[in-house]
Every structure is written in structure tokens, then in C-alpha cells.
Amino acid sequence: MKKIVILLYTTLLVVSCTSSQNKKTLKNANAAIEYAKTITAAELKEALYIYASDEYQGRKTGEPGQKKAVEFIKNHYIATGIPSPIAEGDYFQEIPTSYFSGDIKDSENVLAYIKGSEKPDEVIIISAHLDHIGISGNGDINNGADDDGSGTVAILEIAEALKKASDKGYTPKRSILFLHVTGEEIGLFGSRYYTDEDPIFPLTNTVANLNIDMIGRVDPKHKDNRNYLYLIGSDKLSKELHNVSEAVNKRYINMDFDYTYNDDDDPNRFYYRSDHYNFAKNNIPVIFYFNGTHADYHRPSDTPDKIQYDLLETRARLIFHTAWELANRDERVKVD
Known part of the structure; x- marks a missing residue:
């Protein structure tokens, strides 16, 4: 009889713990949906019409327009109360002119973060490059x-x-670093400086890099199906990261992922051409989010009126959900 009582007690305890865990998981998922909805097309549009305006002069690395760009980013983080991991009020990772090739002036990455509640030393990095190609020889911005x-x-x-x-x-279990890198257009200099010269968080503690480079447009291949995004690199170093990405998409967004450019033999070699690569070369799992090229790529006609803001909203929410999942999993995704 005593054994039966112990067995019943143990069973009830397991069921109770399981039920409690399921409720916690559901609550967390519902919260993710709620806060993802605060990412809106209207706010994205408002910010981009400023950031991609003529006032910023094409944001060429080291030039006055790029300096305005980093101030815009910094002021956003100050206004929203998100601190820098460098020092209080210091959001700039300074890169000296001697680090760049040619006659490029000194520049800076911009960093902000949310400190993890349970595993603050483990870090998810969300990155994008803040620079562009500046002013053309004929004066076009x-x-x-x-x-x-x-x-x-x-x-x-x-x-x-x-x-x-x-x-x-x-608060996410792991820390999340928001990394805006400079010098991408001239050779991935900003991300290389972070990984090779001055990683604010040790690379061994960096769980994954989610890199965003062009997610506001539709390329010719997908003109009849806007609900897509190219993913590059998700399975190169961690099959688990790839599986998490797929599961998150199916659960929250249900977008069509196109892995064409993920092929090792793809002649475009996009895997090596954006800032995620400096993390991947250090054995950090990456995902590169990309809408593909279009006729306005690297031209003065890449203007904010051509961005499809509802699509930008959906894609940004996807990346939010992926970061949320990676930051809150019990174990960090494993490198194969």
C-alpha cells in the first residue's frame, strides 16, 4: 500500500510539474506574439524615411552622412532606454582610420544590448550594416x-x-546584442573589427548571429509570391539552428524560405559577402536574411518609397521570433 501511495504521489508531482511547464511555455509563446505585434510597418516607414533621406548623404563610411547615421541609431537606443554594453552612454565602438584600406576616415560600430536574466554571458547577436556607398561622381545620392x-x-x-x-x-534568458556595423560596403570592416580585434562579448560565448542585409523589397524571381525570404548559412555550422529557424517560421509566420543562395556552389557567393561571415569563420552559427538583388541595388534609385513596408514588418517579426526562441531555449544551439 505504501508503494502505491508513493507511486501516486510521484505521478501527481510529475503531472503537476509538466502542466506548470506547459503553462509557462504557452505564456511565453503568447508574450512573443504580443510583443512581435509592436513591430509595425508604420514605425519602420517613419524611421527609414529619415535614415535613407538625402540628409544622410548615402552614409559612406567615415563621411558626415555616416556620422549622422550613427547618431540617429544611438539616439534611438537612448530614447528607448536600451543601454550600451561598452560603458554607460558610450554606444560607439571606435575604429581608427588606420584599420581601413585606402583613404577611409575613422568610423564606428554602434552597440546596444539587453542583458539576459539567467545566462547573461551567453549572447545572441543581431546585426546589420549601417553604411552605404555614398554620393556618385555626378552628385547623385x-x-x-x-x-x-x-x-x-x-x-x-x-x-x-x-x-x-x-x-x-x-527578459530573455540570454543576452541579446544589437550590432550595427560600419564599413560593410568596402569589405566587411566593421564586423571584422568586432570579431577579430575587439569582441565586446567573448566569441566562445556567442551563441548565434542573425544578420539582416536587405529585407525590404522583392526580387524578380518572386514577383508573383511576395511571402518569401532567402536564408543563407542556417545549416552550415549548426543543423539545430536550421531546425529552430524552420520551426519558428512554421509556428508564427509561415513564410516561404528560399535556400537557393545557400548552395555551396552558388556563383553569387553571398555567404561570404555580408557581415555574418566574420562570425561564421569563427565557428559561430549564423543566419543571413536577404530579399535578393533588384534593379535598384547600389543605385540612387534605392529609395524608401520603394520599400514594401508590410513585408518588412513581417520579416522583422520573423527575426524577432527567432531571436526570442534562441535567447530563451534551455540549452544553446549546438555547433555540429
Whole structure:
């Protein structure tokens, strides 16, 4: 009889714990949906019309327009109460002119973060490049609305949504770093400086990098199906990261993922051409989110009026959900 009582007690305890865990998981998922909805097309549009305006002069690395860009990003983080991991009030990772090739002036990455509640030393990095190609020889300004204004404002909105969640008790278990890198257009210099010279968080503690470079437009291949996104690199170093990405998409967004450019033999070699690569080369799992190229790529016609803001909203929410999942899993995704 005593054994039966113990067995019943143990069973009830397991059922109770399981039920409690299921409720907690459901509550967390519902919170993710609630705060993802704070990422809106209207706010993305408002930010991008400023960031990709002529005032920013095409954001060429080291030039006055790029300096305005980093101030815009910094002021957003100050306004939303998201601190820097460098020092209080210091959001700039300074990169000296001697680090760049040619006659490029000194520049800076912009960093902000939300400190994890349970595993603060483990870090998810969400990145996008803040620079563009500047002014053409004939005086035309290359605004870079898609490249990579779209990625920049997406991070700002994702960060704001995560901060709102954190303020309401949903602080991620792991830390999340919002990394805006400079010098991408001239050779991935900003991300290389972070990984090779001055990683603010040790690379061994960096769980994954979600890199956003052009997510506001539709390429010719998908003109009849806007509900898509190219993913590159998700399975290169961690099959588990790839599976998490797929599961998150099916659960929350249900977008068509196109892995064409993920092929090792793809002649475009996009895997090596954006900032995630500097993390991947250090054995950090990555996902590169990309809408593909279009006729306005690296031209003055890449302007904010051509961005499809409802689509930018959906894609930004997808990345928010992926970051939320990676930051809150019991175990960090494993490298194969």
C-alpha cells in the first residue's frame, strides 16, 4: 500500500510539474506574439524615411552622412532606454582610420544590448550594416533604403519590442546584442573589427548571429509570391539552428524560405559577402536574411518609397521570433 501511495504521489508531482511547464511555455509563446505585434510597418516607414533621406548623404563610411547615421541609431537606443554594453552612454565602438584600406576616415560600430536574466554571458547577436556607398561622381545620392536601411530599422524595431517585453517581466534568458556595423560596403570592416580585434562579448560565448542585409523589397524571381525570404548559412555550422529557424517560421509566420543562395556552389557567393561571415569563420552559427538583388541595388534609385513596408514588418517579426526562441531555449544551439 505504501508503494502505491508513493507511486501516486510521484505521478501527481510529475503531472503537476509538466502542466506548470506547459503553462509557462504557452505564456511565453503568447508574450512573443504580443510583443512581435509592436513591430509595425508604420514605425519602420517613419524611421527609414529619415535614415535613407538625402540628409544622410548615402552614409559612406567615415563621411558626415555616416556620422549622422550613427547618431540617429544611438539616439534611438537612448530614447528607448536600451543601454550600451561598452560603458554607460558610450554606444560607439571606435575604429581608427588606420584599420581601413585606402583613404577611409575613422568610423564606428554602434552597440546596444539587453542583458539576459539567467545566462547573461551567453549572447545572441543581431546585426546589420549601417553604411552605404555614398554620393556618385555626378552628385547623385545613393540612399540605400533597402541596402541596408531596411536591416537597420528592422533591428531598431526588434530591439524596442524586446525592451518592451523585458520591462513587463519577459527578459530573455540570454543576452541579446544589437550590432550595427560600419564599413560593410568596402569589405566587411566593421564586423571584422568586432570579431577579430575587439569582441565586446567573448566569441566562445556567442551563441548565434542573425544578420539582416536587405529585407525590404522583392526580387524578380518572386514577383508573383511576395511571402518569401532567402536564408543563407542556417545549416552550415549548426543543423539545430536550421531546425529552430524552420520551426519558428512554421509556428508564427509561415513564410516561404528560399535556400537557393545557400548552395555551396552558388556563383553569387553571398555567404561570404555580408557581415555574418566574420562570425561564421569563427565557428559561430549564423543566419543571413536577404530579399535578393533588384534593379535598384547600389543605385540612387534605392529609395524608401520603394520599400514594401508590410513585408518588412513581417520579416522583422520573423527575426524577432527567432531571436526570442534562441535567447530563451534551455540549452544553446549546438555547433555540429
